[in-house]
Amino acid sequence: MSNSVFVPGHITGFFTIENHEISLKNGSCGAGFLLSKGVRTTIDDADELIINVNQGDSTVIDEVLRILEIDTNFKITQDIQLPIGAGFGTSAASALSLSLALNDFLDLNYPKELCGQIAHMAEVNLGSGLGDVIAQTGHGMVLRVEPGAPGIGKIESFEHDVYVAWKSFGGIDTSSIIRDPHHREVISDVGLKYLEFFEEKSSLRNFLDFSYKFSTETNLMSGEVKSLVDYLNSRDDILGSSMAMLGNTVFAFAYDKSAFETLDIEGLHVDKLNNVGIVHD
């Protein structure tokens, strides 16, 4: 027997950090969007536990198996289609696709929200993310209006027919930012300001504008990220550009794919906003 689940990558544009002593209520509010690339987890029958990942290590998988208290033999294969640690929410996509795939494979019959809550707990426990899991249960551009795990927090999804380009210069250790008191304060103050503006009008233009202002005012952009973002923002055929939270990564939106194809930027990937979301095969 074999089954697989695909969970899209998620890029956050701006966010707040919301504390709670209960890890399911811990998380973030903010806005981001889903990509057509992500993480596919496949489970197959096996006589022993086999873990096969194309990038990274088994940290996320081990944490999900620990929370689920599963001690059965099977083979886990993860195809991580985006760079890890670079602001694409791959750790959340790994955790969520694994909990959903195991639910199907082992006929656990857990509600989808519970699978999401297990993945959210793995993320929060590892310090690798706050709001990616709940955002990945949505589609298109996703606004997180209340923090927490699926079934606890609240999201709104907006569909857009738009191309997304990205280029990564490398990773940022998410936990070193979200666990640092100074960063936490600045991120939450600036994030709240733009979240409130965005809740009034959740347009694509506002998302791009507020993401750029957030990354500038929080001082999170590296020099190389800022110069590419500024260059992309200077072009008329590009809707806007900003930094992927939290990675050394640039993203930009355009209605026409050719706006990116005519640029001669090494390592620029072109994708489409994902209006579909999670897929079970």
Ligand SMILES: Nc1ncnc2c1ncn2[C@@H]1O[C@H](COP(=O)(O)OP(=O)(O)O)[C@@H](O)[C@H]1O
């Ligand atoms: N399968 C995996 N997917 C993503 N991250 C992983 C995985 N396995 C281990 N890791 C580690 O988890 C951490 C995730 O960091 P984070 O910055 O949150 O990544 P991302 O931005 O991709 O979610 C990194 O230290 C990475 O090395």
Ligand SMILES: CC(C)(COP(=O)(O)O)[C@@H](O)C(=O)O
């Ligand atoms: C921005 C971040 C805290 C981290 O995102 P990543 O580095 O992609 O795991 C995200 O989880 C969020 O809550 O918005």
